[in-house]
Amino acid sequence: MKRPIYKFFLWIYALFYILAGCNHFLSTEVYYVIMPKWLPASGFLIYFSGILEIISGLLLLINKTRKFAALLIIMMLIAFLPAHIYMIQQAPFMLGQMLITPLIAWLRLPLQFLFIGWAGYYFKKMA
Numbered sequence: 001m002k003r004p005i006y007k008f009f010l011w012i013y014a015l016f017y018i019l020a021g022c023n024h025f026l027s028t029e030v031y032y033v034i035m036p037k038w039l040p041a042s043g044f045l046i047y048f049s050g051i052l053e054i055i056s057g058l059l060l061l062i063n064k065t066r067k068f069a070a071l072l073i074i075m076m077l078i079a080f081l082p083a084h085i086y087m088i089q090q091a092p093f094m095l096g097q098m099l100i101t102p103l104i105a106w107l108r109l110p111l112q113f114l115f116i117g118w119a120g121y122y123f124k125k126m127a
Contacts, residue, residue: 010060013118017057017073024050030096036086052076060122067126073119077112084109 024031024046031046039045052072059069084105091105 010122013122014057014060017053017060019057021050021053021055021057024053027096033093033095034083034087034090036082039082049076049080063126067123070119070121070123070126074116074123077116077119081109081112084112 028043028046032042035042035046053076056069056072056076059065059072062069087100087105087108088102091100091102093100
């Protein structure tokens with residue numbers, strides 16, 4: 001991959017996590033809806049995952065920490081899988097102003113694997 005394209009997609013990916021992490025603080029109530037009820041300390045987990053997303057997004061932008069950031073993202077996305085499965089089980093439901101249908105809930109699941117693969121690319125690229 002040519003360097004400008006690599007950097008462009010790296011910045012897009014990093015910005016995605018930084019903004020997603022910030023959203024945990026701006027739209028906290030939305031995350032309570034998709035948090036499986038069997039998980040303890042929902043509020044802590046919502047804020048903690050937001051912090052991890054912001055940190056991992058920032059660390060992706062630094063050559064020396066990119067491999068660690070990619071690994072952190074992979075582990076985080078695997079840890080988020082129960083929330084996505086919970087969304088499938090709960091659909092249909094309202095997430096803020098948006099109706100999450102079973103189709104939307106199911107489509108979100110493969111996106112997680114796309115994002116895991118994207119992080120895996122940066123992990124392997126830095127190896």
